Amino acid sequence: MQKITIVVDAMGGDFAPLNDVSGAIIAAEENPQSLEIILTGNEDLIKQELLKHKVTLPNIQIVNTTEVVSMDDSPTESLKTKPDSSLSIGIKLVREGKADAFISAGNTGAVMAAATIRLGRLEGVGRPTIGSLFPTDKGRTMVFDVGASVDCKAQHLVEFATMGSIYVRNIYGVENPKVALLSVGEEKSKGNSVIIEAHELLEKSQLNFAGNVEGRDILNGKVDIVVCDGYTGNVILKFAESVLELMKNKFRTYASKGFLKKLWVGMMYGTLKNVILKDFDYQEYGGVPLLGVNGVVIIGHGK
């Protein structure tokens, strides 16, 4: 069996290093033969976490780093000002071939900048992209881009469509993934100028292009891949995440209005969770791949 080595940024995310280390332990325990994990970060803090779990796993290593890129750090500046960050060193390990993949739940912009600059882009790729999975009635739809590239030309959208198709074919086994452009109407004349131009390019491409879809089609499973610029995709992803929060809040407020209401919400909760909440819980789909860079980089959700 081929062994895979994954670098985990132990200082990334809202609950670092707790969740990063816990996740690493679960993965290392489940795959004792096939997986090697390298945790980058403050060695003392990581060891403390490992001790809490009372396990010694031969397939977890630590690479000590002295700096942390925070959520407020400027992505490109952090590359220069924090050369010994858990993030920077993690990417370096991938570049040097010492690891097959890097995963971080830290500053997304900084991970992207480090990956793009240090690993380089694949040939033909002008902009890397991050996809995100949306649950649908029929399965799933992936939206590209959800924040890697906020200013896009039509050609970049075509690249997202291409990378997305390869990804969905290989990861989900969809033979010929259906790709659509996100627009304000189905007609090819609808959309902003970038979308209208991208529509023409995609029509001429080899991809399985299904035309434009609207915002309402993301959740109906009409297509496998929805393409838009990273600004729009990011806004939709975060909006979608917030819908669940709002629903939970509303139930909490309702339950707080009295004992019977609380009991009633408690009774309904199991069904609600199974029928709707589960599918809207984007936290169940924690990591998204950064496509287009010369190496495997997974961006985890900060929460």
Add this chain to the structure above:
Amino acid sequence: MQKITIVVDAMGGDFAPLNDVSGAIIAAEENPQSLEIILTGNEDLIKQELLKHKVTLPNIQIVNTTEVVSMDDSPTESLKTKPDSSLSIGIKLVREGKADAFISAGNTGAVMAAATIRLGRLEGVGRPTIGSLFPTDKGRTMVFDVGASVDCKAQHLVEFATMGSIYVRNIYGVENPKVALLSVGEEKSKGNSVIIEAHELLEKSQLNFAGNVEGRDILNGKVDIVVCDGYTGNVILKFAESVLELMKNKFRTYASKGFLKKLWVGMMYGTLKNVILKDFDYQEYGGVPLLGVNGVVIIGHGK
């Protein structure tokens, strides 16, 4: 009491003229002294609808028109090819001062084009805008633009913020409405190039500018007005509408799995409707104003 005259496009929307006429009757009955309604459209069809309701209301008039702009018609072309449409004549009545406002649930693009070209824009307005109400934990947030102007420069976003502030102050009585830009992060360096430039312009403006918000903040009531280009706003609005559809479908599917499940969903339904579904039902907020044109134009939801 001042009398208001409203033109209703009786041929607009998915259920025309049925819903348009029914709505007109309700409004006319509720406001016998203060409201005058003019229905534009096929006189025979409208009369048939009026007869069904068995009412004769002195404050409903009909202006017969021979053409209908369909949902597939090109907005600007329809202006030339269908001069005697219910939509075109409706706007004309406003321009000629024979009515105070025009409302249509028909082809949004065509209503906008007719309003912008026939009524003209207000001084200082480069692009008209449509706002849409989003329910939040604390009340409501209005998003501008949701589809009137899909290609925007920074200056257009500032105009949307200005028009939105005036609207929210006058319609909802919010003294000094908080305005934010929709972006991918709160820092002023975050966003696409248009957002970053608009941020600088808004900082220098007289508006109550609260900086950037993210997609997740639309539903949390942090600000009164969220500004973005019409492409992004339209996609979010339609996505939001579809969330309700998806939830309803999931409950329907669950209920169809057996008698007990159906009964259980029936028992929960009242609570669900009150606690969450109601607020997500954007159809309860049927009409949105087209701001920036020289006349009052309300765009209704096609459904």
